[in-house]
Amino acid sequence: MSRVELARAVEIVRAHEESLPSDLFVNVSLEEPRKEELVAGVPGRCARVTLWRQGSRELFEARLDLSQDALVGWELVPGASAPMLVAQVDAALEVARSSSAFVEGLRERGLSESSEIHLEAWPFGGLLPDRFAGRRVVYTPCWERKTPTGNPYAHPIHGLYAVIDLDTLELLEIEEHDSIPVPQEPGDYRADVLEPARHVAPLEITQPQGAGFTAEGHLLRWQNWHMRVGFCPREGLLIHDVRYDDGGTERTIAHRLSMAELVIPYADPSPGSYRKNAFDAGEIFMGINTNSLTLGCDCLGEIHYIDASYVDNLGEVRTIGNAICIHEEDTGILWKHTDTDGSVEVRRGRRFVVSSIYTIDNYEYAYYWYFYQDGGIEFEVKFTGIVLTLADHADQEAIFGTAIQPGLIAPHHQHVFCARLDLDLDGTHNSVYEVDAVAPERGPLNPYGGSFVEKVVQVRDEGESRRYINPATARTWKVVNPQKLNKMGQPVAYKLVPKSPVIPVAEPTSSIGKRAGFMYADTWVTATDSDERYPAGDYPFQSGEGEGLPAWTAQGRSLDSTDVTLWHVFGITHVPRLEDWPIMPVERAGFQLTPFGFFDRNPSLDVPPAQTSHCASSGAGEHGDAHSCACS
Incomplete structure (x- = not known):
């Protein structure tokens, strides 16, 4: 939505008789047109607005028709709880800082009123004590920042937390545990402190004729891709709306691709730490934590940026400049062959990149969608930032984390993502198959013991929709359109290739296991419903168990030749290293969507040989060519 539309949506809601001036805005976003509306060519322009009423702890959803400038729906969502709202969190942190009991706890740990304290608000992770039932509660882990530009995560303050009601801003209690000395070694990583001395030769990415893509607002075109x-x-x-031009025929591939949830279960069972199980999308909202990207640092080359706007909790429209980065980059060899007559054919590959980066407290998550010349799609998340830290006695062995400095522990944890992949391969009549490479029994089909075949099993309904990786059979999943056949008479297809499986360590009966039930399968399949968007449910803050994917798939809807959505769970199990301190080098996770009989031949045959005037070489032998980079 544009800034103008967002501002008008706020005005319409504020003017409605059911709205109160004290209501906080949770979310204002476009109600995306349904597929049938898009096919008919008459999509409406509507918005959804979510409001939180602090006094009565009620959540309301409003629906707006922007073309009519009218509010057309207002509904109470029974039992729903708002996520952590920035306006409330900021106020809660001020309550903690001004608490005499909290300040006294700091003094007992050798800190003075003049100490600069870094405070964070964390949800209770579903482990809310009975005495706080019915409240939206956070607690406040804290760290000392010893210098104005110092790394506070080097100096965790152990065992002191203010527990605060977000709605009433009551200080419910000061929670205290054993006092452990604050670790003293600095964790500096800024250039103005370290003055890095390594020599790095300049590397310039140039496109003399400009970028190879076009952007008309939010519509992007690059080579054969359109989205x-x-x-x-x-x-x-x-x-949205991913299409590929296949020899002049525009073919649909995906309706909507997103990262629907990220949950981070921590493994340390100590007081104040065992509750750390954040839903970074559902409880924190990734989007409002989007970075404003910097040319030459976050993005390199011929860059096009798109800004992003949202409504804050008080109804003000905020804009994040350079929120989305768009560019293309070299990926090395696309394909090559040297023939017996000495002919060499080689093509260099490029990919189209759409990316954003998010900062959630200590961590950064960089999301990259890659589109390739051979019709492939890849998603990659790059993790970086600073590992979360705890204090412990310097002579104590670290069991549930890694000692990264004396008395400083980085706890074990997992990052579990769930991608929502609404694919429409040449239309919405799709089916899903699980594919394994298996060896037939020794006999006519396997006379020498080295044969293998594909074992293909259709996922027929949602009762069968929880699927699991199997490295022993190189398991993948294929989405096919049985109504559209390729030249060999087989249904056109794309396959989902898992690259970063993550098996939850937390038990399904644990608090996080109950609230994030989507973690317990690697791939799910559902009949597409635009209202089923978030795998842990719409409102996971202090939610109950079994919401989202476990509940939806219990409906048992048919998945045969219909509109289907894949949900892929992936991530990393992070046992921190010494090398992850004081700032973590990028670690990667993701998956691929690869055409499998979607095209009748290699779709990248139309890629021309590379021509460049910026290549150079040294040490070339008599057959080396130090000047020409033409590849044909």
Whole structure:
């Protein structure tokens, strides 16, 4: 939505008789047109607005028809709880800082009123004590920042937390545990402190004729690809309406691609730490934490940026400049062959990149959608930032984390993502198959013991929709359109290739296991419903168990030749290293969507040989060519 539309949506809601001036805005976002509306060519322009009423602890959803400038729906959502709202969190942190009991706890730990304290608000992770039932409660882990530009995570303050009601801003209690000395070694990483001395030769990315893509607002075109890019405050970067020009025929591949949830279960069972199980999308909102990207640092080359706007909790429209980065980059060899007559054919590959970066407290998550010349799609998340830290006695062995400095522990944890992949391969009549490479029994089909075949099993309904990786059979999943056949008479297809499986360590009966039930399968399949968007449910803050994917798939809807959505769970199990301190080098996770009989031949045959005037070489032998980079 544009800034103008967002501002008008706020005005319409504020003028409604059911609205109160004290209501806080949770989310204002476009109500994306349904597929049948898009096919009919008459999509409406509507918005959804979510409001939180602090006094009565009620959540309301409003629906707006922007073309009519009217509010057309207002509904109470029974039992729903708002996520952590920035306006409330900021106020809660001030309550903690001004608490005499909290300040006294700091003094007992050798800190003075003049100490600069870094405070964070964390949800209770579903482990809310009975005495706080019915409240929206956070607690406040804290760290000392010893210098104005110092790394506070080097100096965790152990065992002191203010527990605060977000709605009433009551200080419910000061929670205290054993006092452990604050670790003293600095964790500096800024250039003005370290003055890095390594020599790095300049590397310039140039495109003398300009970028090879076009951007008309949110509509992007690159070579044979066509798509729209979007943004929402909760998920952040969205990819819509992905199509590929196949020899003059525009073919649909995906309706909507997004990262629907990210949950981080921590493994340390100590007081104040065992509750750390954040839903960074559903409880924190990734989108509003989008970075404003910097040319030459976050993005390199011929860059096009798109800004992103959202409504804050008080109804003000905020804009994040350079929120989405769009560019193309070299990926090395696309394909090559040297023939017996000495002919060499080689093509260099490029990919089209759409990316955003998010900062959630200590961590950064960089989301990259890659589109390739051979019709492939890849998603990659790059993790970086600073590991979360705890204090412990310097002579104590670290069991549930890694000692990264004396008395400083980085706890074990997992990052579990769930991608929502609404694919429409040449239309919405799609089916899903699980594919394994298996060896037939020794006999006519396997006379020498080295044969293998594909074992293909259709996922027929949602009762069968929880699927699991199997490295022993190189398991993948294929989305096919049984109504559209390739030249060999087989249904056109794309396959989902898992690259970063993550098996939850937390038990399904644990608090996080109950609230994030989507973690317990690697791939899910559902009949597409535009209202089923978030795998842990719409409102996971202090939520109950079994919401989202476990509940939806219990409906048992048919998945045979219909509109289907894949949900892929992936991530990393992070046992921190010494090398992750004081700032973590990028670690990667993701998956691929690869055409499998979608095209009748290699779709990248139309890529021309590379021509460049910026290549150079040294040490070439008599057959080396130090000047020409033409590849044909």
